Amino acid sequence: MEDEFTTGFFSRKYIGRDMALSTTWDRCLHLWISENNGIIATWKLIVRNKDANILTDKQKCYHLMDQLFRKIKDLHPVKQLTSLELTVAYNLVIMHLNVELCAKEEHNQLIGGVLARVVEAHHLDCSKDGSFSRLWNTALSANCLLEHANIIQSLAGLQALIWWTQKKFQEVLNLFQSKATFPITDQFILTIVLKSWEIPDEENKNIHKVFKPSLIKDIVYAAVSFQQGVVQMAQEDYGTALDLFQEAAESCATKSLMARIFNHQGYCFMQKGLLHLALEYLKSAIQKNHKCYSAFYNSALVYKHLGRHKAEVETLFMLDCCLANPSEPVGNIDEWYYIIASDAFMEIESSSQASWVPSLSELRYLLAHNSFKYKMIDQAADYYMKLIRFLREEMNEEMSAPHVPNMAPLPPIAEILLETTECLIQSERLQEAMVVCEELIIKTKDVIPSRMIIDCAKDVDNVVNEQLNCILWTSAAHLLKAKMHALEDEPKTSITAYTR
Incomplete structure (x- = not known):
């Protein structure tokens, strides 16, 4: 009699406790679903309206979702909260990606942590290594998680995108191996598997998703x-x-x-x-x-x-x-x-x-050079002068040493100055041509040695090669200068320039 009474007492006690816990979980679930749905509604309103403070407002929503996620995570993992916890994690990662515009390692940690809690809540064996691959394999294949297949596979797709950005291609191949009956060995085969992949219908449409x-x-x-x-x-x-x-x-x-x-x-x-x-x-x-x-x-x-x-x-x-x-x-x-x-x-x-x-400097050189080549002389002259002004403003270091090559495919600055001079001459803008030509002569003057000895039996080193280039560029500049003086009917000055 005593044993029956004791057994009955403890049975009623534990049943009462389980019912109380069940009621508590139901109350939490109801409140947290409402909180999640309210945040999602606010987020969608923000992105539709496109206000000036859209980024700040998005960040506020993200922080509210993060607070909700932390509330859930502070509790011991239970089956009743599985769908909500996975959905909140899904929403949180997407919001963070949208705010930060880049994938981060913390996204992997967040997803991994949620999977580990879900596996624990359902008492699934995930082996001692607890690796990401093992977690995903367990989550995607466990029969007891089939009712959550929609959100789990959605989270798997999100995981694939993050790994893809991080160039973890092998992890992506392994992740989708469970969807194939043949080995996924490269990205080309992966496209075939992805084409046939169908995410199951949502099991709980009451929990709203940001995407x-x-x-x-x-x-x-x-x-x-x-x-x-x-x-x-x-x-x-x-x-x-x-x-x-x-x-x-x-x-x-x-x-x-x-x-x-x-x-x-x-x-x-x-x-x-x-x-x-x-x-x-x-x-x-x-x-x-x-x-x-x-x-x-x-x-x-x-x-x-x-x-x-x-x-x-x-x-x-x-x-x-x-x-x-x-x-x-x-x-x-x-x-x-x-x-x-x-x-x-x-x-x-x-x-x-x-x-x-092309960079802006490369593009402007192409504009000038091609216009000159196609006999669009006046346009080419304007483009060359625009390029020269840009190089003076943005590349003072290169302009101060015309023998130093620019970024490919630009030729050395000195050659650009020579091209500009010739184009300006053909465009009959002699005064501007004279200024550009004189600039080249002045900037190469200190680089040219007073005397050079070249041993033809040996390879020419870079220094000597640069000095030879400067001699050629300066000689070409004097030649163009002489041409301009001749066009201006100044024969004596022209002969002097030719002599130089």
Whole structure:
């Protein structure tokens, strides 16, 4: 009798405690879902309105979401909070990416920490190593987590984007291995797996998300397809590259990404000799985003191949205007929807020839030199003088030593001064030509030695080579000076210059 009473007492005691805990979790869950949804509603209102203080307001939302995440994390991990905890982590990472505009190691730590708590809450074996790969393998394959497959796979896509930015390509391949029945050995095979990847439907639509999970797959696919297209383009497999760029275009693409895709497609068509088709794609790139500077430069190259020299120079001039006076970024109407975008996770500028843009000094030299070569003399003279003024203002060190070469593909400053002088002479701007010519003579005077001995049996070292160059440049300057005096009907002064 006593045993039955004792057993019944303790049973009622523990049942009562479990019911109390269940009620507490339900109350916390309800309050925290409301808090999460309120933050998401505020965030979406901010990005739609595009106020002047949008970044500050976004940061406030991020900090509120971070506080909510810390409240949940301070509690012992429990199954009841799994969906909320994963969603809050998902929202928090995306908000931080949107505010910071870059992926950081702390994002990996946050995602790893949440996965570890979920695994612990469901009493899953994750082995002693506790590695990221093991955590993901457990989370993606556990039957007891199937009801959370939507948010777990969305978080996996987010993890893939972060690793992609950090160039951890092998980790990305390993992450999606569970979605394939064959080994994923390279990025090309990964695109095939990603194309067939379908994120399951949401299990709990009451917990709001800052970004639609079904779009995560499209963003990952666009980033990987575009990157692989760049790889194929570098290998001169332009047909495959074009197919991959088209795949990226058909995924979740912002106007900025579409501009980059069109630019790369135009470059591929240019390399295949389909110049008019290339021009159409490059024009589309500029229409999508006027800050896609490489599309201007590639268009100029196409016009050059077509022999349309006036159009080539005009396009280079438009690019010069864009680079010299960059406008503030203009938000697209649909940009609020793409809180994160594929192009934010692509670091291809340094490896893609299609993305190359000349510096302002290089561009202005191209403008001047090409105009002079195409007999557009007056325009060339203006461009040369603009270049000289720019070099005086921005590159005083190089201007003080004309024998020092500039950044490729610019020739040495002295040769630019000689070209400018000849162009000004042909443009009948003799006074300006005389000033430029005299500047070259003065700046090379101290570099030229009074006496030189050259042993033809030995290689000429750099110092002697520079001195010889200065002698040639100065001699050319005196020759041009003599020519100018002759044009001004000053024969004696002209003969003196010829003698020099």
